Amino acid sequence: MSRTHASPVLPDLRGRTALVTGASSGVGVEIARGLAAAGAALVLPVRDRVKGERAAQRIRASVPDPAVDLRELDLARLSSVRALADALRAERAPLDLLVLNAGIVLLGDPERHVSEDGFELHFQTNFLAHFALTTALLPLLRDRRARVVFQLSLAAGVSEIRWNDLQSARRYTPLRAYGASKVALGLFACELARRSAAEGGGVTVALSHPGVVPDTGMAPALRERRAGGSSHALAQRLGHTPAQAAQTALLAAVAAVPAAPSGPNVAPPFFGPSGLLHFGGAAARQRPYRRIVDRADGARIWDVAEQLLAAHADAPAD
Template sequence: MPRQRWTTADVPDQRGRVAVITGGNTGIGFETAKALAARGASVVLAVRDTTKGKRAAAEIAAIAPDADVTVQRLDLASLASIRAAADELRATRDRIDLLINNAGIMYVPRKTTADGFELQFGTNHLGHFALTGLLLDRMLRVPGSRVVTVSSAGHRQGGPIDFDDINWNTREYSRVAAYGNSKLANLMFTYELQRRLSGTAETTAVAAHPGGSDTGGSRTSVSLQPLYFRALFALVRPLLIQPAAMGALPSLRAATDPAVRGGQYLGPDGFQESRGHPKVVTSSARSYDVAAQRRLWTLSEELTQVTFPV
């Protein structure tokens, strides 16, 4: 890649392109949407709370008056909602250039989705798997189209994924391990999707992670820790946490940099990939297990009843 300190100034002209961003009303998703809209993209904020989505769209319009920003209701914890959202997007969009699978939940207590899946795995992985499969045919013939899935450094706390007990029915539940599994699944999904896309479509699949970013999820994760940890973290926080706008850069580069290739993974270039400008990074050894990737894909198709046109 030609530059090491890639910023929003390096985002190419996005006029004529359509970007669908899950969770685009807050945090990293909002910063991603704002940057793409400012460069001319038609942006769809796919969000669970449309009131918050409309507020975010208005805030972007105040910054970029010519921005084309719309709001689409999407609850990734409900396959019915995902199908409804996909139907609406397919009815109104004949092409999608960027699908940015950004939304996610982190370290929640054990709950299930509307369809009975463990909530973190069901939302972070299965929801995005289903949405991607239902929208992919709007992307396959679009030159330069990309599926960008946002993982996390926390994927290293996941795995091996127990494919026989995805919903933690026979084990003591660990919210940290469950989150790690969902983020590991994001990467395994990206790598397997890219393998299926290779040589057959204009579309590529890329992954990114934001490092330590100042978002609601990161603040919640710290609040769950013991008091001594929170006190220690307050001292080192400036070294590990960056603004959400910086955390969005890996997603933006993954989505728009012509030098990025399918199957790559981008994250910050600083200490332990916590802060800094985006570069290509490597993920855990488990994430590259091809047999596990394929097993995850098959299981995901069975659970969501969504098959891909590749």
């Protein structure tokens, strides 16, 4: 099966500013490159400044005179999230698009890792820190009637949240923790769309997933273990390159989105690859995962995140 397919045509984004998390490599830098090629100014918060500079150089090599503003952000440190949000709010930075692309998946590593803030690492990096960043930036996003794009995963379609073990402390496997963190992110996305609609709009939401992307830095231990196996060969044949995988988030960034989705469990538009098993193929609209659209669960994950962040903020410093 060919891995070549048409890319969505983006409108002119000159005068718009896009913040993309996780844009120092992989799918994220390709999302950023696509937005810059359409004329958007970029804010790229990165954990590793050297990798960030390298990504900016790659974008500049293919896009004439892009506006690229590198910032610091480590999603595994909530103090870093707060510092970025505080700086952008103080500057009243224009934000027209927020793409929550960054994430980790520690498949192949059986050890449960905890951030310096005390949260399971998948839970914090993929969900909680993005919740903290987005909610802190809501005043800026509302000012520009911005779009927020949530990058989910195929794992969110087959995973679930165990509310009595939200951070996989009782029973940990990396795939379970990763999948649950992406379900939590999807629930947050749908709840943000509902709340924004109830408040009269101001922010629109779209969801995406990249399919399978064998050629990224994700899950190196698993990839090393399974190289040459049948599942690896299938992913290589049906999956995406990073540039192809970026197309679903780019489509989510510019597609028409209703300002006020109706119905108790209606989700924002969801875009993913249209090929076999949704591993690869042209970006297209898809049915959202059943687990992320429940209104009660969406409200619950929002409340849990607020409580966890409040408790962390009130905790005495070491």
